[in-house]
Amino acid sequence: MSCPTWRKSSHSTNQGGECVEVASLPEAIGVRDSKNPDADNLTISPKVFDALVRRIKQGELNA
Structure with a gap:
């Protein structure tokens, strides 16, 4: 099984804010x-x- 490819949100910054990544998994x-x-x-x-x-x-x- 291959590792998923994670993509960082375009709203994430290198200063530690809103750092979210997503990946497409099989299901x-x-x-x-x-x-x-x-x-x-x-x-x-x-x-x-x-x-x-x-x-x-x-x-x-x-919020």
């Missing part, structure tokens, strides 16, 4: 903290990931 989407890539990651279905991204873009999850 899911992986999400992890790019500052700590060896820690556990979140694995969610593509459908849930799409809904999450849509809600973020619409500003529904802003």
Whole structure:
């Protein structure tokens, strides 16, 4: 089994803010903290990931 290719969010910075990476897995989407890539990651279905991204873009999850 090959290692997934992780992509860092375009909103991530080198100054330690919002460092998120995602990877396409065989049947899911992986999400992890790019500052700590060896820690556990979140694995969610593509459908849930799409809904999450849509809600973020619409500003529904802003604190």
